[in-house]
Amino acid sequence: MMAPRPLTSRPMTAAIPGRLHRAALLVLWLMALGLVCPFPPESLAQIPFQETGALNTHVCRPVGTVDPGLRPPSQPNTFSAVRIQKQELSLRLDPEQRYVAGQVSYRLGLDAQADELYVDLNRALQVDSVWLSDQPLSFRRDTLQLVLAFPIPGGWPAGQLFDLRIRYAGVPPINPNGFGSFMTARHSADSIPVLWTLSQPYGCRDWWPSFQHLGVRADTTILVTDVPLGYRAGGPGLLTRIDTIGQRVRYHWHHQYSMPPYLLGTAVSRYEVLEQKVPLSTPGDTVQVLNYVYTADTALAFPRLRNWLPDMLRLFSDWFGPYPFANEKYGHMQISIFSGGMEHNTMSSMGSWGYDLMAHELAHQWFGNTVTCASWQDIWLNEGFATWMVSLCFEDIHDNGYWFLPWKRGNLNSALRVPADTVFVTDTSLTQRIFRQRTTYHKAGFVLHQLRRQLGDSVMAAGLRAYLQAPGIRFGFARTPQLQGFLEQACQCSLDGFFRRYIYESGYPRYQFRWTSDGADVWLHTRQLEPEPSARPFAQRLFLRAYGGGDSLNLTVDFNGSARIDAFTLPFTPDSLVFDPDADILAWPAEVLGGQTSDAPGGYTGFTATFKGNSLCIDRSMALRGEARADLYDPAGRLLGSRLLNDQSLYDEWVWPFAPSSGWYVLRVRAESQFFSRLIPKAP
Numbered sequence: 001m002m003a004p005r006p007l008t009s010r011p012m013t014a015a016i017p018g019r020l021h022r023a024a025l026l027v028l029w030l031m032a033l034g035l036v037c038p039f040p041p042e043s044l045a046q047i048p049f050q051e052t053g054a055l056n057t058h059v060c061r062p063v064g065t066v067d068p069g070l071r072p073p074s075q076p077n078t079f080s081a082v083r084i085q086k087q088e089l090s091l092r093l094d095p096e097q098r099y100v101a102g103q104v105s106y107r108l109g110l111d112a113q114a115d116e117l118y119v120d121l122n123r124a125l126q127v128d129s130v131w132l133s134d135q136p137l138s139f140r141r142d143t144l145q146l147v148l149a150f151p152i153p154g155g156w157p158a159g160q161l162f163d164l165r166i167r168y169a170g171v172p173p174i175n176p177n178g179f180g181s182f183m184t185a186r187h188s189a190d191s192i193p194v195l196w197t198l199s200q201p202y203g204c205r206d207w208w209p210s211f212q213h214l215g216v217r218a219d220t221t222i223l224v225t226d227v228p229l230g231y232r233a234g235g236p237g238l239l240t241r242i243d244t245i246g247q248r249v250r251y252h253w254h255h256q257y258s259m260p261p262y263l264l265g266t267a268v269s270r271y272e273v274l275e276q277k278v279p280l281s282t283p284g285d286t287v288q289v290l291n292y293v294y295t296a297d298t299a300l301a302f303p304r305l306r307n308w309l310p311d312m313l314r315l316f317s318d319w320f321g322p323y324p325f326a327n328e329k330y331g332h333m334q335i336s337i338f339s340g341g342m343e344h345n346t347m348s349s350m351g352s353w354g355y356d357l358m359a360h361e362l363a364h365q366w367f368g369n370t371v372t373c374a375s376w377q378d379i380w381l382n383e384g385f386a387t388w389m390v391s392l393c394f395e396d397i398h399d400n401g402y403w404f405l406p407w408k409r410g411n412l413n414s415a416l417r418v419p420a421d422t423v424f425v426t427d428t429s430l431t432q433r434i435f436r437q438r439t440t441y442h443k444a445g446f447v448l449h450q451l452r453r454q455l456g457d458s459v460m461a462a463g464l465r466a467y468l469q470a471p472g473i474r475f476g477f478a479r480t481p482q483l484q485g486f487l488e489q490a491c492q493c494s495l496d497g498f499f500r501r502y503i504y505e506s507g508y509p510r511y512q513f514r515w516t517s518d519g520a521d522v523w524l525h526t527r528q529l530e531p532e533p534s535a536r537p538f539a540q541r542l543f544l545r546a547y548g549g550g551d552s553l554n555l556t557v558d559f560n561g562s563a564r565i566d567a568f569t570l571p572f573t574p575d576s577l578v579f580d581p582d583a584d585i586l587a588w589p590a591e592v593l594g595g596q597t598s599d600a601p602g603g604y605t606g607f608t609a610t611f612k613g614n615s616l617c618i619d620r621s622m623a624l625r626g627e628a629r630a631d632l633y634d635p636a637g638r639l640l641g642s643r644l645l646n647d648q649s650l651y652d653e654w655v656w657p658f659a660p661s662s663g664w665y666v667l668r669v670r671a672e673s674q675f676f677s678r679l680i681p682k683a684p
């Protein structure tokens with residue numbers, strides 16, 4: 001395959017003068033073809049999807065069961081009206097017991113004068129006392145909230161800071177509408193206890209008195225965990241002190257970055273420690289990394305952390321700006337959740353040590369933690385980015401790019417399985433919907449990859465850096481239109497149509513390409529078949545690749561929603577065209593019709609082919625006449641083999657000595673004066 005060359009593209013009216021008449025006839029011919037469409041749509045059942053393997057492990061956490069009875073709180077003060085200057089949690093924890101006891105202190109203010117203050121806290125936890133500065137405060141309980149009455153006529157004034165202290169204890173409830181909130185388990189052959197928290201999206205209240213609604217952040221967080229001797233407890237920021245008192249140990253964590261409550265987490269177990277000092281690309285910039293790993297897993301995890309994490313940190317810092325919490329640390333604390341993880345600020349909780357999980361949780365420190373979605377409707381601003389950023393690692397630094405194409409195919413095909421779903425979440429009451437893998441992760445991640453291909457790397461990076469750095473957004477919250485605004489500013493273009501079609505609306509396009517050529521001159525007719533022509537189009541840059549005589553060349557078509565004809569002059573005579581050869585467009589498989597000759601009208605495919613085990617089964621249609629030669633190319637574009645098709649039969653079975661690996665193959669069939677080319681999926 002040859003490297004891409006500059007494309008020669010000209011409108012039909014600028015065709016080579018001597019060929020003008022013939023070109024005009026070809027246009028008429030192409031337009032006439034558009035009137036009929038005997039080509040049957042691709043069977044959706046043919047689309048392969050990888051359900052297992054590495055691609056399926058880059059989830060944040062497993063999807064939980066759902067209790068539709070639990071709804072997010074609606075009291076007004078929990079909607080961004082609380083300003084937390086400082087929060088300090090002092091908790092007594094023992095991984096042998098599902099129990100928490102402690103005190104939470106706040107220094108906070110209110111945006112508006114209020115008679116009462118609503119603190120999120122599940123009724124399963126008992127409140128011992130509440131103090132406003134040094135005065136005991138009366139309170140009442142709702143199912144999910146602690147309601148405090150200010151003993152001041154007219155209520156507490158806006159903007160005036162006050163100190164609040166709540167002592168509490170109890171057995172945290174198992175939250176069926178979340179990911180566990182507060183969990184205990186045992187791990188390894190020695191059955192060692194572990195305890196961890198995981199509050200996203202509505203689980204803070206299950207283990208501490210909190211203000212868990214998105215919109216609230218705490219400027220400073222101190223977490224002090226008192227655990228039995230022999231255990232370590234992870235936390236946010238810097239480990240400033242470890243006190244041993246008799247048979248107990250206290251870990252003091254100080255975090256000086258603004259953080260939403262759901263990103264505060266801890267994990268307690270018997271851990272081995274791996275400390276790393278990672279230099280970034282900028283001389284002098286380093287990141288301290290602290291890892292808490294089960295003893296039984298150190299042989300697996302330590303080499304991976306040493307080999308993988310530094311390159312990930314450098315790559316993300318190069319793309320999006322230096323690691324955001326460089327003054328403190330990054331790290332991991334191992335937990336026993338199945339395969340997933342959680343991006344707690346500066347110390348991700350890890351259920352396993354897979355490459356994509358490690359990259360995914362690190363990516364969140366930029367997208368999710370530095371900038372947090374302002375509503376769970378916009379969760380893709382967290383998860384879509386973390387999913388997409390794994391692809392950057394697969395492309396640039398892992399296994400020589402081997403996993404990049406499988407990542408694209410896997411996410412693309414997963415998204416195509418849910419054509420009726422939107423990335424934007426309309427019902428945030430169900431955790432299962434917020435964190436739906438095929439939309440929030442796979443579709444959103446792929447849409448960001450697609451956006452990157454549409455805009456180019458430098459524009460994409462500039463827009464995202466501006467977004468991450470923007471005052472009010474950095475260490476704050478954002479919604480989808482804000483991201484769109486920064487990207488539009490970077491590209492000096494409108495992304496309204498792209499965001500509307502791929503983020504807010506459902507469905508995918510199916511494009512049709514009909515082409516013909518005269519030597520190296522190619523005329524290409526492009527239109528959108530699905531959704532129905534009356535629906536809003538998916539206008540975007542489309543990618544194709546022309547093959548011929550052992551050469552290939554990339555072509556682009558700027559599709560604006562209306563059917564169009566483009567003319568190209570190639571450096572070779574093409575014999576086939578393939579749509580989206582590198583899997584960069586979220587669309588149904590396209591119809592690519594036509595070829596060199598005009599006596600094989602577009603609309604006839606010549607053949608269909610499917611993989612069955614070690615065999616490639618080829619069915620000729622009546623349109624394919626006489627002796628024909630078939631060439632099969634693998635997903636990387638390499639010629640795998642050629643054979644003559646039996647002209648006495650409509651059926652050929654091409655048996656291979658091995659089962660071909662999964663991916664998209666190109667089968668090209670050439671008969672006398674006829675040429676056909678098709679993409680053939682091979683499922684895993």
Ligand SMILES: [Zn+2]
Binds near residue numbers: 059060364382383
């Ligand atoms: Zn995630």
